[in-house]
Amino acid sequence: AQSVAQPEDQVNVAEGNPLTVKCTYSVSGNPYLFWYVQYPNRGLQFLLKYITGDNLVKGSYGFEAEFNKSQTSFHLKKPSALVSDSALYFCAVRDDSGAGSYQLTFGKGTKLSVIP
Amino acid sequence: SQTIHQWPATLVQPVGSPLSLECTVEGTSNPNLYWYRQAAGRGLQLLFYSVGIGQISSEVPQNLSASRPQDRQFILSSKKLLLSDSGFYLCAWEGLAGGEQFFGPGTRLTVL
Numbered sequence: 001a002q003s004v005a006q007p008e009d010q011v012n013v014a015e016g017n018p019l020t021v022k023c024t025y026s027v028s029g030n031p032y033l034f035w036y037v038q039y040p041n042r043g044l045q046f047l048l049k050y051i052t053g054d055n056l057v058k059g060s061y062g063f064e065a066e067f068n069k070s071q072t073s074f075h076l077k078k079p080s081a082l083v084s085d086s087a088l089y090f091c092a093v094r095d096d097s098g099a100g101s102y103q104l105t106f107g108k109g110t111k112l113s114v115i116p
Numbered sequence: 117s118q119t120i121h122q123w124p125a126t127l128v129q130p131v132g133s134p135l136s137l138e139c140t141v142e143g144t145s146n147p148n149l150y151w152y153r154q155a156a157g158r159g160l161q162l163l164f165y166s167v168g169i170g171q172i173s174s175e176v177p178q179n180l181s182a183s184r185p186q187d188r189q190f191i192l193s194s195k196k197l198l199l200s201d202s203g204f205y206l207c208a209w210e211g212l213a214g215g216e217q218f219f220g221p222g223t224r225l226t227v228l
Contacts, residue, residue, distance in 0.1 A: 043221045
């Protein structure tokens with residue numbers, strides 16, 4: 001079975017500082033990994049994904065994530081936080097082995113607050 | 117470009133009333149379609165997915181049902197709503213198996 005953990009319910013960071021939102025995963029095969037952002041009363045917006053290749057993935061709005069196979073992690077990062085980055089962030093995983101291949105498993109979400 | 121629509125945006129229904137939420141996708145063909153429920157602004161629960169017309173798979177047993185009458189149309193229904201059906205319902209489409217999913221704007225359902 002596949003699973004995702006986002007260990008922090010909330011992350012607070014000062015505007016202009018770097019931010020990290022943590023995600024660890026568990027799958028049987030190779031992981032497909034995704035990050036989404038959700039603003040209040042809106043649908044989820046896709047930020048970036050890792051399927052294969054370079055471990056550092058760059059996405060929308062200046063976000064990037066680093067795939068670490070040995071630590072089974074896929075942390076979301078941004079060098080300089082903006083107040084407008086304040087939102088709910090979801091990590092998601094899919095197993096490429098075919099087990100439950102239609103199901104994208106989401107973490108519980110991390111609320112990011114960027115303080116002016 | 118592809119777009120996904122959901123309606124209504126908000127809905128307030130009494131307990132025991134029927135439900136019909138609609139999701140349509142434009143600009144793509146034969147997408148995989150998904151219904152999720154999000155409670156209390158947090159985790160997403162997969163309710164149904166469909167890989168083609170008339171093909172529905174249910175992930176969680178409940179009093180909800182789904183149908184896919186057309187390639188790009190996905191409907192979530194209930195014959196009798198429960199208080200516990202309140203939540204934020206999200207539809208999503210996926211163009212390639214294993215690829216990212218794209219979400220609609222959601223429907224906020226309140227059952228009173």
